[in-house]
Amino acid sequence: MNVLDALDSRYSCRAFRPDPVPQGTVREILVAAGRAPSGGNLQPWHVHALTGDPLAELLADVEATMQEMPRGETPEYRIYPADLKEPYASRRFGAGEALYAALGVSREDKAGRGRQFRQNFRLFGAPVGLFVYLDRSMGPPQWADCGMFLQSVMLAARAHGLHTCAQEAWAQWHGLLARHLRPDPEHMFFCAIALGRSDDDARVNRWRSDRASLDDIASFKGF
8 A cells, every 4th residue: 555545545443343453563563653753863752552451451440430530530731722713623623513423413412422432432442552652851843743653653554454543532541541551750641542443334434524625724836
């Protein structure tokens, strides 16, 4: 699969098959993604890869804890700006509305929306969870570097016929994750990536989010 096909076919998969992913495949994906550029070659990311019993135990702990803390913990970073301005606010709102509409879940169906949101913390059924950390001393440039690493993970997964879903929502469980993963205290949790084979029969996987037009995101001079 060439990189343009990988970019075109990548989407945020929200229903996975339970088929296991071999450790060798996960390693190949992470080695390939490690070629992502970073300023000064800092490579500021660190990944904890879980499957099998360790992942099941983590997900069960989240499920149980959500009964007492449905909103989770306070994330260590702000996922979105406090006052999200246009056109970004409309893009975020529109994506959420379109997703629930594709699932047949109305705005009034708060229980249905809650059930779908909780699927985040089951990794949408993925057999592998990648939990990505950054050193706490890093700044915005290194967060951008980590974004390039994450995209590289997702594209490398496509080369293996796999799909992914990057999930910042897991930031609200950073403390619980620390109890399971025992990260270096100097590492701060950023996001999870669900990894596995797409359930192509799932309704949610037939939905695609819109993209802004080229004129909205780019300008050209001197061509």
